[in-house]
Amino acid sequence: MLTIDGLQYSNWSRAIFEQMREGGVDAVHATLVYHENCRETLLRFGEWQRRFEEHSDLIMPVFEASDIELARETNRVGIFFGAQNCSPIEDDIDLVAIMRRLGLLIMQLTYNNQSLLACGCYEAEDSGITRFGRQAIREMNRVGMLIDMSHSAERSTLEAIELSERPVIISHANPASFHPAKRNKSDTVLRAIAESGGILGFSVYPFHLRNGPDCTLDEFCGMVADTAELMGIDHIGMGTDLCQAQPESVLTWMRNGRWTKAMDYGEGSQSNAGWPSPLAWFSDNRHFPNIVEGLRQKGFNHEEIDKIMGRNWLKQLTDGTRPAVNAAF
Template identity: 60%
Template sequence: MHVTIAYHESFREMVLNLEQWNRWFEAHPDLIFKGTCAADVRLAQETNRTAIFFGFQNPSPIEDDIGLVEICHQLGIRFMQLTYNNQSLLATGCYEDDDTGLTRMGKQVVTEMNRVGMVVDMSHSADRSTLEAIEHSTRPIAITHANPHWWHAALRNKKDEVLQALTRAGGMLGFSVYPHHLKGGSACTLDGFCAMVEEAARRYGASHLGIGTDLCQDQPDSVVEWMRVGRWSKVMDYGEGSASNAGFPPMPTWFQDNRDFGNIRAGLSQTSLSEADVDGIMGGNWLRFYEESFAPL
């Protein structure tokens, strides 16, 4: 499991979130442990536990200090988004009007992330910034949780040109099941979702695809509010929601929670995808990507 450790937290606040996970790891070693390398995925399977991998959805924890990239890697962070919807010190988010691409600091930080083994994640970034990150990075990057824009034209979903560039460079796309990213929203059908995956495999190659649910299971609405406005706005911003639909939207019937991965596998098996392709999409591709991505250069 890849969990979000920061949305808007400063470095010190992010460390408080790590401390909470350390307490959970101490209390429940029979269920969970911190994952830092691909071998931990296999260890989790062998010991019937869950390995927890850490990621940031925002570079706020590194503040204006490039030295914090390596410090965060030493603390176990393996993914960092360069933006979370808004402009950051590094790049432009997908909700801004103008996208100026990677900033001066953004280029330096991508190079440093490449060096230490932290994956550049552009899930919430704007198109030009994403294309420039793909270009600037010497290692494959990821869009861990989004869907193709040609399937559902949400601001958060990614244009064909971006997904072409991402996957040509060896990068990974994780398909989201967050209703705002789904065609038809909460009413999206499993067949519709799997047909989209099938078409994405045709366009980009199945080996570059995985699942990245964006699952907010058992999170209270206070979390969605922190995600959306942090401290950056005095007025509420509803992000992909609206004033009349402010909380987490209901999940589709075929993916209510983490126990429903089998439904996606079953759905994909009904498509023209090979069994090997389905295995890759359901986890094997991420495992290979982890093997290639988390060690220092």
């Protein structure tokens, strides 16, 4: 069984890396930044370099998909990076290739708000992919950086899929048909993602789940089964959105960045401002086997579970992060 998680943003520590190994995790898409600009993104890369040095027995960086195999062979967890927003490239198209070279394999075009590239899922109106956005999509295609529309609005997402010559992904969200939330995705979007060759990573973040923290494993696995029907077994995976051991200040940073003086509560509210309570069956990286068991009970066979837990992500990374011919950077 290969296990690849399509999104986490934890308060990284040796304890968490050990839990990853304990949970049989082979690779994790770690959010590198939310709103950090170019220089600040390099600070985050710097912090990760130190983690790779200090915990070289447990983790290693993934610059291309084959590094995940190396991680597996050496009993370590491969860490691959994504940005939840396009802030690392600022207004500079050349920074796409530079960030890719540094190991940014995935970038969201937007995070909730309008960005320079596209519209986020919390804006009142979505005018689609911008002029700069079209160039960025082309450049991301060229260098092999996955386009992630997890926090984007519907029209922008469909346009990105149309414009991109390579698959588009949603690393962490759920079907809106399972739980209506601004962050969850319509069947139209999910079908288009699958048709593009992309993937949906299922989130276990309670705000994305029916009944929130009380969502049962059976309900979750039922959602997976329904989505497998809709998108096909090759286009679904995990994207837990696990934010372990993070203080509330980090939640505030995710939601407010530097763009508002008034408090924005994102998926929460003034009366429910903090982190949601965790699920009983998935609160940290040791709990991936619970999901495997849940899927088994829902009737998935071994090969299907292997795809959902990791193989489909490996294929996305293998195909999607390969630079185009002659892309030297």
